[in-house]
Amino acid sequence: MRAEKICKAFGENVVLKDFSADFPEGGITAVMGRSGCGKSTLLMILMGLIPADSGRVIMPEKRRISAVFQEDRLCENLTVSANIRLVTGKRLSPAELDGHLSAVELGGSADKPVRDLSGGMKRRTALLRALLAEYDVLFLDEPFKGLDEETRSRVMEYTRKMTAGKTVVFVTHDSRECEVLADRVIEL
Amino acid sequence: MKKRLITAGCVLFWLVVWQLGAAALDREIFLVTPVAAAKRLIELVPDADFWKSIGFSAVRILLGFASGMLCGTLLAVPAGKFPFVKRLLSPLMTALKSIPVASFTILALIWLSSKNLSVLVSFLICMPIYYSNMLSGIEALDPKLTEMANVFGIPATKRFAGVYLSQLLPHFRAASALAVGLCWKSGVAAEVIGIPDGSIGEKLYMAKVYLETADLFAWTFVIIAVSWACEKLFLAAVGLAVKRIERM
Structure with missing residues (x-):
């Protein structure tokens, strides 16, 4: 996947100017920068959800994508497991799903409606949904936002294990997340 | 348990007020005692005509309710999608809510036999309730969830149940809680x-x-x-559907 001379402005506010980068297959690329520098906008353009003003994204056709968005984008009235099964189908047995839930410290929450979860639990549900979906490219927008230090370390470790050998683009402003997860870092 | 006892206590309180009021008035034509109303109801229950009357009204009122529910819900779909349809239906729905x-009933008596009057009246009462509630539900559908479903390539049937129905069912439930009671009130009023x-x-x-008056109270209790x-x-049926969709 490659971004070529991407430009994007919202009114007078130019957020991306002639941004070009390669995102190698089978590697984790981190896009790092301070808040408001256009990281999420770049991710949305790469996913094809918003158009660039100029420039282009070259992505092989029929790529399945998975994502953790800037917001959790969970179905609030569905349970944790139903949210995950929306994207996984019946591919995972209940025991397997429980194992994954425990790995992100959501054990025992499978049957809870998402509306009853805390912010951190919702974020982990969104991350698990993205990790368990079938994908060729995974986009992560600040996936560990709102997690306490201890949980974040465990969840990062689990994410590293689950994404080994996969093509991942993730944005963050945290250098430690880059150290643990990224094969390559692009400063924005 | 405590809550139920409090509710039962409140009901008992008003029954005592009713009993004392009727005793003080001492004119059965104006106000019967709850005991007299209950006695009359017990007399009516074994009568086949009693059950036939309930069946007659229930079938028609519930038919009006079901068709109002279906029509209101189905009309809300294009109205939520196309502003023109919403604008077109707006005066009709406002009129139906206010008339x-x-x-x-009097207008309908010109067109219909009195036998099927309650079907039309319950329909006209229920339809705008479902329409308004479902329309606000459709307008509140989160476009970011639709975008999420597109990104993950969630299949149409799962998307319909998991993404859309799960957001709409609370609105459907709220409409139902209001409409069932109102269709009985209006249906029986039309029959009167x-x-x-x-x-x-x-x-x-x-x-x-x-x-x-004892009959009046007994039948009111039946309604x-x-x-x-x-x-x-x-x-309860809607609740089961909600639970089923929640767990998918």
Whole structure:
């Protein structure tokens, strides 16, 4: 996947100017920068959800994508497991799903409606949904936002294990997340 | 348990107030005692005509309710999608919400036999309730969830149930809680005006004509009980559907 001379402005506010980068297959690329520098906008353009003003994204056709968005984008009235099964189908047995839930410290929450979860639990549900979906490219927008230090370390470790050998683009402003997860870092 | 005891205590309190009020008035024509109303109800229950009247009214009122539910929900879909349809339907729905039941009924008597009057009246009462609630639900659908479904390539059937229905069912439930009770009230009111043979409305009308206040109270209790049972049963069914979708 490659971004070529991407430009994007919202009114007078130019957020991306002639941004070009390669995102190698089978590697984790981190896009790092301070808040408001256009990281999420770049991710949305790469996913094809918003158009660039100029420039282009070259992505092989029929790529399945998975994502953790800037917001959790969970179905609030569905349970944790139903949210995950929306994207996984019946591919995972209940025991397997429980194992994954425990790995992100959501054990025992499978049957809870998402509306009853805390912010951190919702974020982990969104991350698990993205990790368990079938994908060729995974986009992560600040996936560990709102997690306490201890949980974040465990969840990062689990994410590293689950994404080994996969093509991942993730944005963050945290250098430690880059150290643990990224094969390559692009400063924005 | 404590909550139930408090509710039972409140009901008992008002029954005592009713009993004391009726005893103080001492005129059965104006106000019967709850004991007299209960006695009359017990007398009515074994009568086959009693059950036939309930069946007659229930079938028609629930038919009106079901068609109003279906029509209101289906009309909300294009109205939520196309602003023109919403604007077109807006005066009709506002009129339906504001016109008194008596006006509907008298107008409907010109077109229909009194037998099927309650079907039309319940339909006209329920339809705008479902339309308004479902329309606000459709307008509140989160476009970011649709975008999420596109990104993950969630198949159409799963998307419909998991993404859309899960957001709409709370609105459907709210509409149902309001509509079931109202369709009984309006349906019976229409029957009292149209006096179709063998309906609950006819029984209420006769009670008024012959000043049989005990009958009036007994039949009123029946309407409350049947309406309450319908509401509980329907909401329980909707609740089951919600649970099923929540767990998918």
